[in-house]
Every structure is written in structure tokens, then in C-alpha cells.
Amino acid sequence: MVVDYSLYLVTDSTKAILKDGHLPSIVKAAIEGGVTIVQYRDKTSDTADLIKNAKELHAITKQYGVPLLINDRVDVAIASGVEGVHIGQDDMDLATARNLLGKDAIIGVTAQSEEEALRAAGGDADYLGLGTVFATPTKENTKSIVGCAGVRSMLSALSVNNHKIKTVCIGGINASNVQRVLYQTGSSDGPSLDGVAVVSAIIAASDPKESAQELKSLITSPAPFATSSSKKTDITTESVPEAVKKLGEVSPLCHNMTNLVVQNFAANVAICIGASPIMSNNGLEARDLAKLGGSLVVNMGTVTPEGVSNYLLAVTAYNAAGGPVVFDPVGAGATQQRRDAVKTLMAEGYFDLIKGNEGEIKTVAGMRGEQQKGVDSGASTLSMEEKSDIVRSLAHRERNVVLMTGKVDILSDGQRIVFIENGHEYLANITGSGCTLGTTISAFMAVNKDDKMLAALAGILMYEIAAEVAARRDDVRGPGTFVPVFLDELYAIRENTQKGDHTWLKAARTRSGG
Template identity: 50%
Template sequence: MAPIKVDYSLYLVTDPNLVPDGTTLEEQVEKAIKGGVTIVQLREKDAETKDFIDRAKKIHEMTKAAGIPLLINDRLDVALAIDAEGVHIGQDDIDVATARKLLGPDKIIGLSVNYVSEATKAVEDGVDYLGVGAVYDTSTKIPKQPPIGISGLRKILSYLSSVHRYMPAVAIGSINLQTARNVLNLSAVPSRSLDGIAVVSAIIASPDPETVSRELLQIVKEPPYWMSVVKDRTPPAIIADVPTIIAKVQETTPLVHHLINRVATNFAANVTLAVGASPVMSENIPEFADFSSIENGSLLVNMGFATPEAVEMYLAAITEYNQRLRPVVYDPVAGGASTLRKEAVKALLNRSHFDIIKGNEGEIFAVAGEMSHMRGVDSTSSSSMEKKVHVVEGLATKEKTIVVLTGPQDIISDGITTFVLSNGHDYLSSITASGCVLGSILTACLTVSLEDRFLAAVAGVLLYTIAAERAAAQPSVRGPGTFVPALIDELYLLRNMCAKGDSSWLSAAKVERFVLTS
């Protein structure tokens, strides 16, 4: 085994076909090394042996000067000819035992894996690190296997955490400035995360590889932005902070970008305005970068449509907001109602980070991969509170998010702390898009409280459900039809009360902390 300590944080894989006009591969690699690349793999699929060796010698001089390893893709003869630090091989290349015999015990040998079975054999064979993926579809290499996504990364990291915690693992496959954070942060499992990311086109094809490398290395080194520490998680302490969040929404007027079920558009816009935020309803992909650049902007993805085209639109928007660390709320509407929707949920979870996932029991169970019973957008399942909390906490932990399960009793969890809220009114289940507009409120609250997403979720649910109780009690309300305008009025009135420092309405809050018994 290779005795040297290798930093796999930012692993550059070369491709001469991607080099921009007016420069050379050697120049791109040199700039990338200046930007912080920690290891280089030279990949030359079409080069003649002499040309491969000549290029490898030049690049090896650069890597040696920088004190980082150079690995050769596939070609042991080239690695031996220039005395490279090691090789990277694929599943169909020379076997690990033969490579080790030829290279010796001090050279690095990496192997590409897609499945736990391949990772298991690689570890048994004595590789020095695993190249995992492709994570996503990539244009730089025709994959022999379909992309494994975040879920595939998790499976391999879970295996390593229980069997070989110290085996380095590097992800590859369409990893760039837009996707790196999600790949690194969402793939992590308890006690195990990726050791680095392998990047090809994002650096080699860049007109400024030094800057891109520096930015990518910063992403690798930085902790997830949602890892905040909250000192007091008791219901009274959280409730006491709720008015601050609601008042801040009115004070800052955050932009809530809706990708929403069209039956809910008008209602959601009115509710967003009522709580003091600014709604925008845009499905125009060229606008997404501009909206996500707004400092106090946020995104609500309400999965009204689950067609492949709609999923691509959702992903385009989420990518822009994720890249800029802007809040994203996901409402998996009817997520378990059809095979099409189940596949849409998987696709979105595999490529996205959501700060809050909100849905009814059937939707949350479907997202968590649990059996659910749905009739259209409605949930017909009725599990015990213990079961629902177990599913909610598991999903929150797995996706590093806040989960809000709505129903007669609302459940909110970050995977560690779980609250059960018992406010609301039956009229909410008798009007169209009641759950959709809660998503608007949650997104507005989240935008002003990204450092404490749990508090934002509690604030949004309490504002909505207590407003519903107050609206239903108005003399003018005779049923669902007259309830809707009264609900909008009460949201507006409660928001103004908070702006004036009046939190008396929260005396109606019914919040308990729930702790699983097993």
C-alpha cells in the first residue's frame, strides 16, 4: 500500500479535447495547480505512446514542483516510464493485483466503482482510493453504467463507514461549481463523507482554471451552510422567537419565487403579499439566474407537474438557488400518486438540496421511500404518531433538511428535535391549495431565518394555523368560501401585530416536543 498521505480534496482529471482555443493542456493544468488542485490524473485516450509520455513528463515536472501526485489513467507503461506516483484504472482494465505487482508497494492505485459490490472487491484487493461514479450524466466520458446519483454515493459511503472508514473516496461525474456542494454535503452519512471531488470540464474547459479551482477547493473545505447550532430547542424558547421572524418578513420583503401548481397561483400570491413578502411566478428558465441572485430571494418548488420537462425546469431553478446558497422549499405534491411522480421525486432528491421539505403524510412517506396511500393529491394513510415521527426524523437526517408533515397535527423535525403542533381548522382541508400556500409562508420565513431553518418552519406553521383558527371564528365566515378571504385578512393582521411587537396571539399556540420511545 502507498505509504504517502494524499490530499484528494480537489482531484483534476485531464481531457485534451476540452482545452479552450488559444491555450494548451499544460497551461490549463499549471493554472489549476496554482488555484489549489491537490492531485492530477492525466487521461489521454487517443494519444500515441510517445506523445503520452512526452506530455506526462511535462506535467509531472509541474506536479512535483507543487508537491502533489500525478496519476496516469489506465496506462501502467506510461506511469512506469515517467515514475508517476500511481495509476487510476477502471473495472475493465488491468486487475489490481497485477498492477500492484508491476508498480510496487509504494505507488497509488485507484479504481472506479459504481456499486457496493465493486467497492467491496476493490477494498479486498488493496486499492488506495475509490473513484465513485459517474454521479451525474457527463459529456467527457461515455459511462458504461447509468449515473448513480447522490443515493448511490450514500450507499458506498455507508459501506465504507462500517467496513473501511479510512479508505479514501472521490466522486466524479459532472461535478462543477453548481453541483459540488450538493455532491459533498448530501452524500455524507454518519461518520463518513467524501474525501474529495474529481473535476474534468469545469476546470479544463474554463477560460480561468485558476479561479475555478480556487472556488471549488473552497467549497470542498467549507462546512455546509445549514450546520448552525441552536442553544435552546424547548417549545417556549422557539415560540418566543416566532414574532421576530414574522416581523422580519415584513421589514425586509423577501422575494418568493414560485414554481407552483397553477390552481394555487392566485391564492399563493395573495397569501405571500399578506405576510409581507413579494411573490413572483416565473417558469421562464432564462430568468432563474437573475432571480436567484437577489440577496433576499428564495425558491418554492411545488411539484404541480411531474413531466420530464417540468422536472428539468425545477432542476434548472434549484441549481441556480443552490449554487448561490439561497433558500429552497420543496412541496412534493402527490409524490406517491403515480410512478411518474415517484420518479420525479427521486430525480429531484438526487440532484438538489432542500432547506425544507413540506407535504402531507402520503407525500412525506413517498419521499422517504415508505409505503403511502394517496388519492390524487390527498393522503389517505393514517399511521400512528410514533410511525410518522420515525419517518419524518429519518428523512430529515438523510436529506439534511427540515421536514414538515402537515395534517390534523403538524410534525416538524430537523432529525434531532421534533415538535408536534396542534393548531389549525377543518376548513383548511376543505379549500383548494391550502397546503400549497403554506409553502409560500414557509419560504418567506425561511428567507429571513436561514441560520435557523427549524425556527422558520415553526414560525410559518404557527402563523398559518393560528390565522386559520382566528379566521374561522369571524362572524362573517359561514363556510370554506367565506373562510379564504378571512384567512388572508388574519395573516395580514397577525403580521402587523408582530411588526408592532404584539405577540399576544401566540398564547393560542399548541406546541409539544415529541421524543420517540424506541
């Protein structure tokens, strides 16, 4: 039997989710909206009612040629004549379930770790339910929240061990995150999910058919922020002048959510490079701003609970519009509040580029025991090879671009990696230089979406070479005189590039890694 797992509905009969809805009617409407497989899950009804309800639901699903599975209860599946069961790690073992149901039954198994996934795949399961992806009210005893990264690690383990088994993910999936989940759990050259399982997104919806139609449409469409799956060519500086020129011609909106100390400097930098800045920490404005084709910078310099809520509103809006989002997790490892904020933001939104110093990137990557002192990176504890591995693996995990700043900047999209040795020590002695580098990169990404890593490289080189040129000028005597001259040199690079003068780029000191 060929089974389509793309939109998998798991029912819920609890009052909190079902409310006063009629489950058979909801299931029928959901199938008409695009649901391809249904699991009847009911943890409270007695056996007689479970069988009665299963038969009623099966009469509907058979009419549409959609398989019906029973959660946990093999006896109910046999009595009601449905197509199979889904069992958890604490339910009947897979071998026994297969022996009772026969070789033609569909049997799915929940997996929350690589070990569980491999064991089930090797034990004759038909598909795996991977998760829980996000926190969800439908399960009180969730063992662990694995996130997109956890799902992807399980998919990779299955692929490495040559298990060709169908997979769906479950846990908090809805219309606002389904495309991001499918994008971040997949890869351009590796395994991907066969579908997503949803519960409340359909069961609790006011119009289950419409909700299923929306989810189906999102599942079959690429995420607005997705880049081409084709392998990018080796990155060089040859395309940088064109990127600089395009930025000046388009003048994209550059939406900064940053601290008050930096806002004026960031706005001036954006104007000098050719972007159009707006400084707004109000997440309610983001839906309108995201429609203007620009980019967003989320700078966590002065993080507060209210600020995190506003960040999430803005990131959601820009993700939906396909506008690039740059995340600057300032001081990510300094306090528990900042670590929690990073975890929340990473779970709820997609960031096209994550920029930070060594300590910040280590925190985002999930390295335990990383403690920052304030917003500074502190003394490096890693070799260049170790730093490169962290940057590349984080970019691969998040399917985005990662920049670790330092004496040598490390930039990677998970496949390619570039080391940049430009910049000047004055940048470390003025307020907001790291924040405004994020502003610069986001502006370049707004007009160079096809290759976000190249966009980031262009922004870094323009920014850091301008700093070098400014620091050499006779009228610069220190950080105080450096800032206005730095702005002048950013503007000069923009103007000279528009005229076809690319000599400034000869100062670039970059090398590609293996």
C-alpha cells in the same frame, strides 16, 4: 507521502472533451490554478503513446510537486515512473496492483456501492473514487448514478466500519454543483469527502487555470445555503413570536413558482403575513430576484417539461445566492412524468425544505410502488412511528428540513423532530391551502436562516392557528366564507405580535420527538 486530494483532475483525451486542446498545457495551467493531483486517463492510445504521454505529463506534475496517477494501466505507470494508478472494478485487482507497484505507490479504487467501498478500503487502497454522482458524457457505460445520497451512504458505511481512508467523488462535478455536493455528502457530526474529481469542468474549459481557481475557491468556501454545523438546541415555541415580528419588519421577497389557480391566494397570504410576493414561473428572472434576499417556492402543481427547466434555472440562482428554497412536490407519485420531474429536480438542486403529504414525501424518499391518485395523499398506510422515520431519514439524507403534512404534521431536520397538531378541516376543503403553507414557510425561512426548522415551525403555527381561529368565528359557515376570514386572522396575528400580544400562540399544540 502526504497527498492533497481536494481538487483532483482526471484527464480526457477524447475529441468531444479535449477538442483541439494540448493536454500537457491544460494540465500545467490547471495545476497553476489549484489542482492538487492528476490522473491521466486515455482509453484509446496504444501502449507506446500512453507511456510517452505519461512521461511528458509527469515532467510537468513533478515540477509542481503534484502526484500523477495512471488510469487502469499498471504497466504504463511502472514504465513512466509515476506515483501510482487508479483502478476500476473491472480492472486489475487491488492486491496484484499493490504487489507490482509496491507499498509506496498511490492506488485509488472506484466504488459505486457500500460493498465495493468496504472491500477496497479493507484491501489496502490509498483512496476511493466514489460515484458516478451525476450523469456525465465522459463514460458511456456508467453502471449507476449514485447521487449525493449514494456517496453519503458509502461514507457512512466506511465510518461505521472504522475505515479511515481518503475519498473523492466523481461524475458531473462542476462549479455549479460542487458546493452542494460537498455539503450534502457531508454532515455536521460525521464523515466527509477529502476532495472532488473533475474532468470536463477543467479539460473542456476555455481557460483551465481560471476554472481550476474557481473550483478551488468554491471547495474551500462554505455553500451560501449552508447552515451552521453546530448542533441546534431543542426546538420550542418560545422563539416563534420573534420570528413573526421579524418577518413583518423585514417584509422579504417571496418568489412563488406555482400554478395559476393558486397564485392570487398565495399572494394574498404572503401579504397578510408581512412578506412581499412575486408570482413568476419564468426561470430567467430568478438570477435578478435571488439577489434581493428573499426565498423561492417551487410548487409542482402543473408540472411540464418547460416548467421543470424553469424550476432548475430558479433553484440554481437561489442556491448560488443563498436564498432558501422550498420544494412542494405536488402529486409526486401520481404519474411517471411527475416522478421523473422529482428525480431531476432533486438531482440538480438543493432544497432547504421539502413539504408534502404522506404520498409525496414517500415518493421523494424513493419508496417504490408509491402511487398517488391525483394530488391527494390518499389513505395513510403508515404508523406515526414509520412516518417519523421517513421524515427524519429523508431530512438527514438531504441535509435539510422535511415537513410531512397530515392530521398531525411531522417536521424534522434529521436530528430534531416536532409533531404539530394544529389546523382545521376547512384547509382541506379549499384550493391551494397546501401551496400557500409553502409560501408562508418560505417567507419565514428568508428571515430566519440560522435555524430553518424553527422558521418552518413558526410559519406552520401562524398558518394553522389562524385557520382555527377563523373557523370558530360566527361569520364563517363553510369553506367559502372561511377563506377571507382566514386572511384576516393571518393579518391579525401579524399585527398583534408586532404590538407584543402573543396570546394566539397559547393555542399551539406541539410536542418534540426523541
